[in-house]
Amino acid sequence: MFFKSKPMWGKKTKLKSSYDxxxxxxxxxxxxxxxxxxxxxxxxxxxxxxxxxxxxxxxxxNTAIVRANQRTQYNVPLYKEALDLWPVLTKELDYNLMFNNCGNLNLMHSEAAMNAARMTIATAQFHGVESHLIDAKEAKELVPALNISEDITFPIHGAMFHPPGGVVRHxxxxxxxxxxxxxxxxxxxxxxxxxxxxxxxxxxxxxxxxxxxxxxxxxxxxxxxxxxxxxxxxxxxxxxISVLTIQAMVTQPLKPILDHVVSSGAYHCYANQTLKGEIATGAHMDPWPNYTTLNTAHYIKHQAEALSEFLPALRGVRFMRIWGGLADMTPxxxxxxxxxxxxxxxxxxxxxxxxxxxxxxxxxxxxxxxxxxxxxxxxxxxxxxxxYQEHKLMGETAALVNYTPDN
CATH class of the missing domain: 3.50.50.60 (FAD/NAD(P)-binding domain)
Known part of the structure; x- marks a missing residue:
């Protein structure tokens, strides 16, 4: 006997000739x-x-990370509201969204980065978002697997710790x-x-x-x-808008090693451990516009090298799956x-x-x-x-492009 599948959200409907x-x-x-x-x-x-x-x-x-530690006064309130809504939506929808506010740890690798983090934290705290600046030793207390020695490419000076951040099952x-x-x-x-x-x-x-x-x-x-x-x-x-490929991957399942999301701007790498024990990791998007979701050996090599430096316990762990998606990026x-x-x-x-x-x-x-x-x-x-016409770009980045709006 064969059963016709149906969407889990209800019966399939016929397309009407008009909608509001x-x-x-x-x-x-x-x-x-x-x-x-x-x-x-x-x-x-x-x-x-x-x-x-x-x-x-x-x-x-995506890699399911949620946070409210953006840089500007316009972005932070929006992401804070989004973060606050996850437990509300779980109840309203009567559906387990698997929200885990395990905390987000952004590593800093220079005194300049630490000073920039202080400004970001001040903005966050002004808008009621919990965020703290911690030193390298405190970061290692939170994530014992971190390598805080001086013999890596980008030594860890400290971190921005954002406890409300975490992951939601996408x-x-x-x-x-x-x-x-x-x-x-x-x-x-x-x-x-x-x-x-x-x-x-x-x-x-x-x-x-x-x-x-x-x-x-x-x-x-x-x-x-x-x-x-x-x-x-x-x-x-x-x-x-430029469309760029962004790649991510997961490792084989491991025993618990990461209790928080860990990211590094210097290494262009972030990682968190999923409920299945996999280390989900991603990096910055590919630097050339395209519409492909193909993966590259360069990216695999980059992730392996980055993770092996600041999380050396992962050396020798196997990557199991890799995928790509499209990111529509503004200046x-x-x-x-x-x-x-x-x-x-x-x-x-x-x-x-x-x-x-x-x-x-x-x-x-x-x-x-x-x-x-x-x-x-x-x-x-x-x-x-x-x-863009009024030259009022957001302060999330300093990138600029030539843009001529339609008349």
């Missing part, structure tokens, strides 16, 4: 936005359109939000590709898909690494969350780089408010696209 809201992209930001549209604003006539399947992109390809968040949204009437349409957006008199009128035309007055594009290409292709809006390493003055009913949520997972709970809540009221929440205003 259409969300393009089946990742965590769309799922969270749909959930909060239904829960907090009573807007349930919502369709999520996904070319592949929900969680296909960055939602299913696929559990996908399924939990999908189940919660669907329960309130949101429809999730997988294997459905958006191919265009129709407008008339400066207003959104429909989304064109490979399954037919959907009439709607509001559209959000939140499709991770594909967002910029879709927005430009559908509406001609150019965004200052200032901060996202673009905005509507569009020329196209009424169009919204965008993109440019997250490798911060999208950490933020999805809070961003979904505020984007839902933005769409429901047509008024941008104060917390999102600094992330508007016009900041």
């Amino acid at each position: 809201v259409v969300l393009i992209g089946g990742g965590l930001h769309s799922l969270a936005t749909a959930y909060y549209l239904a829960k907090e604003h009573g807007i349930t006539d919502v369709a999520i359109i996904e070319k592949n399947y929900i969680g296909y992109g960055g939602a299913g390809r 696929d559990a968040v996908v399924w939990g939000l999908a189940k919660g949204a669907a329960k309130m009437g949101v429809e999730i349409h997988q294997q459905t590709e958006a191919t265009g957006i129709s407008t008339k008199n400066g207003k959104v009128t429909a989304v064109v898909t490979d399954k037919g035309i959907i009439n709607t007055k509001q559209v959000l594009i939140s499709a991770g690494g594909y967002s910029a290409a879709l927005i430009h292709g559908f509406l001609g809006i150019k965004l200052p 200032d390493m901060a996202p673009i969350m905005d509507g569009n003055e020329q196209i009424e009913g169009f919204f965008m949520d993109c440019g997250w780089g490798y911060f999208g997972f950490k933020s999805c709970s809070a961003v979904g809540r505020h984007m839902a408010s933005f769409m429901a009221t047509n008024t941008c929440p104060d917390i999102l205003k600094p992330f508007a696209l016009k900041r």
Whole structure:
């Protein structure tokens, strides 16, 4: 006897000819936005359109780390709210998201880095986020496996310890939000590709898909690494976004060795131990724009060398799996969350780089408010696209690109 499989969030529905809201992209930001549209604003006539399947992109390809220790006054409150929402969502969704606030330890390898950490910590503490500066010996007390000797490439001077940070099971968040949204009437349409957006008199009128035309007055594009290409292709809006590959991998399972997430900017490496005992590790994104998720021998070599230096107990451990994902990076390493003055009913949520997972709970809540009221929440205003025209880049990084906005 054969049984037809069905989505765990409910019965599959037929695509209708019209919806109040259409969300393009089946990742965590769309799922969270749909959930909060239904829960907090009573807007349930919502369709999520996904070319592949929900969680296909960055939602299913990250290392599940969450934290609120960003650098700027605009970023910290947003990530703090997201961090605070994980236990709330676990209860609301009645779904175990496996949130573990095991703490985040950012290693510092110079006095200059220690001074920069002091500024970051001051910003965090001003916004009510727990964060502490500790020396190398205190760091080793927290993570005994750390190598704090002087005979490594980047000796450890100290660390920034952020106790509220930790990990959340990423696929559990996908399924939990999908189940919660669907329960309130949101429809999730997988294997459905958006191919265009129709407008008339400066207003959104429909989304064109490979399954037919959907009439709607509001559209959000939140499709991770594909967002910029879709927005430009559908509406001609150019965004200052580069798409870069980011890779991650896990080792064979080990006995408990890491009680905290450990990261190093100098080594471009971070690691945490999963519930299965694997060491999940990632690095900075590849330095050239592309749309491939292929892996490289250079990355494997880099991770092995970095981990072997500051966590020497891992020498000889085998890597078991490796994967890649796409990161849509802006010049200032901060996202673009905005509507569009020329196209009424169009919204965008993109440019997250490798911060999208950490933020999805809070961003979904505020984007839902933005769409429901047509008024941008104060917390999102600094992330508007016009900041590039006004030279008001975020302070997360000093990178610059040439950007000429459309007239």
